[in-house]
Amino acid sequence: MLRADATSVVDRTGLDAIALKPTECDVADAASIPADAFAIDYEGREHVPDSDVLETLAANADVRVTTPVRADGYDPLGDDSLVADLPASVGRVAVAGHPAYLTDDERSRAVAPRLGELLETAPDAWVGTESVERIAMATGATQYDLLSRSTERELRALRAAGFDGEIAVYAPTVLSDDEDTILEAVGDYVARRRPVASALPDEDTDHDYDAGATGRTREVLLAAADDYTLVGTEDDVHAQTETLREVGATTVVGYPARGLGRFRK
Known part of the structure; x- marks a missing residue:
């Protein structure tokens, strides 16, 4: 909720929370952001922040670290040796794991039993829904969903069906209404969304998805930015986060797609 002093x-x-990508920022710098919660993305085990950095950040905020249940080091049915490095004050976001960060063997591991096992020992963990929506829903844990063009409709449907669990929505965030700035920050991201990729012109072979995009490609990307990210002025983004809460989201997590600087203010 928006605080009175804003x-x-x-x-x-x-x-409600700020997402951090360790390959794009120094996670320790997030201590200067006046946020109540942080969610740290997983981008490979070599980029997991040191435990002392996590503990320092968690001293003044709710901190959650994304851990792929199929990855060695975080596998609750196998090698979970890296879990011991996570401070007790830090929570978890359990995900299947992006294939780019997994070996062939890790990709072949079953997700459902691993999520179930992890939640036995970490019942407050969030569960990432990407590619495992039904399995994630079956756990009953807080759902961690990527913003998409269908998010509002799905949230309304879930609430109408009686689902009363927690739902967190993640979205890249760009605090600008300048088209070039938006495309520089999230053009590539939205182009990777499957419905967007299928809508992009077949003749677009240069894959120019940043500020240089023109014509139909530019139109598709800018429309997709409205569907898959939070963009615009502070007031614009506030209106979007309020709408998400009104239709059923309990937490809105923004990833600063242009860096942390603006969010320190």
């Missing part, structure tokens, strides 16, 4: 960018946008 003194920071995080407050004014209505975001």
Whole structure:
């Protein structure tokens, strides 16, 4: 909820948490962001922040670290040796794991029994829904969903059907209404979404999805940015986060797609 004083960018946008990508920022720098919660993405075990950094950040905020249940080091039915490095003050986001960060052997491991096992020992963990929506829903844990063009409709349907669990929505966030700035920040991201990729012109062989995009490609990408990300002025983003809460989201997590700087204010 928007705080009464609305003194920071995080407050004014209505975001509940900030997502951090360790390959794109120094996670320790997030301590200067006045946010109540942080979610740290997994980009390979070599990029997991040191435990002392996590503990320092968790001293003043709710911190969650994404851990792929199929990856060695975090596999609750196999090698879970890296779990011991996570401070007790840090929560988990359990995900199947992006194939780019997994070996062939890890990709072949079953997701459902691993999620179930992890939640036995970490019942407060969130569960990432990407590619495993039905399995994630079956766990009853907090759902961690990527914003898409169908998110509002799906949230309304879930609430109408009686689902009363927690639902967190993740979205790249760009605090600008300048088209070139938006495309520079999230053009490649939205182009990778399957419905967007299928809508892009077949003749677009240069894959120019940033500010250089023109014509139909530019139109598709800008429309997709509205569907898959939170973009616009602070007031625009606040209106979007409020709408997500109104239709059923309990937490809105923004990933600063242009870096952390603006969010320190």
